[in-house]
Amino acid sequence: MSVDATVTALFRQEWGRIVATLVRLAGDWDLAEECAQDAFTQALRRWPTEGTPPKPAAWLTTTARNRAIDRLRRDGIGTAKLAEIAAAGPADPPEPDGIGDDLLRLVFTCCHPVLPFEARVALTLRAVAGLSTAEIARAFLVSEGAMTRRLTRAKARIRAEDLPFRVPGSEELPGRLTAVLGVVYLLFNEGYSASGGDDLVRERLSDEALWLGGLLVRLLPREPEAAGLLALMELHDARRPARLAAGELVPLEEQDRCRWDHERIRAAVTVLEDALRRGRAGPYQLQAAIAACHATAPSFAATPWPEIAALYGRLEAMAPSAVVRLNRAVAVGMSDPDRGLALMDDLSAALREYHLLPAARADLLRRLGRLPEAAEAYRAALALAPTGPERRYLRRRLAEISP
Known part of the structure; x- marks a missing residue:
């Protein structure tokens, strides 16, 4: 594997952990991100001539930590903080539970309920997943300046509120976990079915949500709702190849089920079944069970609608x-x-104001043969539809029943 490919893979695997470690030690989010970025830049510059170190993740963490010490010393930070960071011990990646400690702290801090919901999403993408501000801004169709301000306000709020960098205790965890899972699911939905613009699907957002969902399952293996959310997203995403044809929306009834990723569907069903066996079914597990009914039906006609x-x-x-x-x-x-x-x-x-209500009414009216009423409902849905592919789909349906 080339150095570029190695560093790219390590960035995805280690960015959040390195940032989390530095946030815990230095207490400065901007410094943590800057030093983590500098470590990866140093790797790209030095490894082609020096060779990839035997423990590249440890090398990156040590380099980022040393950079943080240099910055704090230059900025005149007290010796106690410098000593704390310097004494943090060897940078070898800890055992899985250790990796989870700092990463979980970072995730729960990014998704703290005191922050506005859109700020939680942006901060999670930046600090945990490592997306650049420009990438996050493009994903949510806002300017880079606007996204920079959103991230800056979120970090300032964390400092002003002195939010604890910790995993919530058992009495807090259910409510706080709901906030975390909500961020990931909103991110997935915005990628799977965009709330505006010319594109129905934004694959990068869905992919990031799936990665974050998998991370949460690894970090919280005893939480069935985390597994339920991952199963739900995998079941939906397994049908992604059949949802669009030449940029046009293909409804479930007309999708070519041979194009669905049935291996992913089987794996997701297994994850869901394991979660349900724990006897704590929650909203994400129920939604995943519904998605499984659709994904495992051999045809649209065989869909178990009563279930x-x-x-x-x-x-x-x-x-x-x-x-x-x-x-x-x-x-x-x-x-x-x-x-x-x-x-x-x-x-x-x-x-x-929800376009799917008149769209659903139109579909049932069409099936009943009440075509004038269906046409009226399609026109109402068309006036509310937020994306180009959805509007084009509704126009096609309207044309099919119009004289």
Whole structure:
């Protein structure tokens, strides 16, 4: 493997751990990121002539730590802090539990509830996943300057609030874990089905969410909801190749199931089954069970809609929302369109700006042969649809039923 490829792989594996270690030791997020970046730059410059060290991760950590000591000494930081960093011990990567300690602290700090939700997402991508500010800004369709300000405000809030750099205790963990999983799932959803712009899918965001989900499962192996979220994302992402054709949206009913990654689907189902056996089913596990019903059905016609509707009923009881009620109405409507429409009518006030409500009504009306009403619903959905591919799909459907 070339030096460039080695450093790239190490960046993905070690960035978050190195930053987390330096944040713990120095207490300065900007300094931690700067010194970590400098260590990787030094590797690219020196390893081609000096050779890759026997323990490259330890070399990177030591180089970053020494750089932090130099910066603190130059900036006149007290000797106690310098001694603490210098005495941190050998930089060999610790055992898995040790890796988890600092990384978990970093993840939970990035996702602290005191921070605005969009700041949690941005900070996690920057500090844990190592994306540049420019990359994060492009992913969320904002200027680099705006994203820089968002990150700066988040770090300032952490300092001002003196947020503890620690893993929450057992009494805090369930609520705090929910915040962490919410960040990862929002990131995945923004990649899987973008909330705006010309592209329906932003693969980089989905890939980062999947990586973070896998990281959480490794760091929190006894938390079934972390496993449930990973299974849910894998089940959805396994169908990614069939969701678009030449940039156009392909609905589930028309997708070529031969293009789904069935090996990933089987692996995700195994992860889900292991999580469910722990007897603590939560919202992500239930959503993953619903996704598994879709992903394992041999055809759209064979989809177990009553089972899906029942799972949505359990999900609504656990995590009620108008969107969950809409999804349950769709599942009910696939077996009983008239009842599904009646359930959707009850949601018109709560979801009046949500394009998928009129789109779902249009689909059921079309299946019932009530084409003028379906056309009206398609037009309502078209007026609200946020992305180009979705608008083009709705226009095609409208054209199919228009005289």
